[in-house]
Amino acid sequence: MSDTVNADPAELAKFSELAHRWWDPESEFRPLHQINPLRLDWINALCPLSGKRVLDVGCGGGILADSMAHKGAEVLGVDLASKALRVAQLHALETGTQNIQYREVSVERLAQEQPASFDVVTCMEMLEHVPDPGSVVRACAQLVKPGGWVFFSTINRNAKAFMLAVVGAEYVLNMLPRGTHEYAKMIRPSELAASCRDAGLEVLQTKGLEYNPLTRRYWLSWNTSVNYLFATQRIV
Known part of the structure; x- marks a missing residue:
């Protein structure tokens, strides 16, 4: 299987061009820096990360992967954007982050190599950027151990999400680079839930x-009308 099968070259180029700004909390990646403590604490509350083997799919510059390593996890971050991965590796070296590795490989390829190898798999803000999100969900399910946790986050597909996540965030507030999200690639919770069930994952919590x-200010709630997160477990 080619590592570029389930990747959009334009998407990879888009994030690679911004890679050098990934760890600047006032850059285009400010929202990621702001939401990271929320999603990290949510994951860690459901499944304490210390001592766990964790895979971060679509890790980009390593913001979530690095913070999970600081919680005591042994982390592998994977992505297909070469420049972003180099930024992640450099940051880990500069800050002395322990127990973290990065690799340029598709999640589907890794699932063939290392099935049922991870206690926790995270795939955050990534599904809406690939041609076949269902393939990513299946690969994540294959990679986690039976009973292990898989966490997803993405953006709903409806008029409100389009106005807030695309028009508002990219064109009015300039929080994100224009063109970051495409409406057609957004995913309804019902669609993601169906993909999870098909892959043998049980959805245990939605935020x-x-x-x-x-x-x-950002906060977690029960309102999934725009951005939302799934906590799932592989059915034994």
């Missing part, structure tokens, strides 16, 4: 991620 542009 929404909300944002107030006036206070510039």
Whole structure:
């Protein structure tokens, strides 16, 4: 299987061009820096990361992967954007982050190599950027051990999500680079839930991620109408 089968070259180029700004908390990646503590604490509360073998799929510059390693996990971050991976590796070297590795490989290829090898798999803000998100979900399910946890986050597909996540975030507030998200690639929770069930994953918890542009504050809620997160477990 080619590592570029389930990847959009334009998407990879888009994130590679911004790679050098990944760890600047005031850059285009400010939202990732702001939401990272929320998603990290949510994951760690459901499945304490210390001592776990963790895979971060679509790790980009390593913001979540690095923070999970600091929680005591042994982390592998994978991505197909070469420049972003180099930024992640450099950051780990500069900050002395222990127990973390990065690799340029597709999740489907890794699933063939290392099935049922990880206690936890995370795939955050990535599914809406690939041609076949179902393939990624299946690969994540193959990679986690029976009874292990798989966490996803993505963006709903509806008029509200389009107005807030695309028009608002990219064109009005300039929180994200224009063209970051395509409406057609967004995924309804019902669609992601179906993909999870088909892959042998049970959805145990769903959370929404909300944002107030006036206070510039994010928080987790039960409102999944725009950004949302799934906590799933591989059925034994």
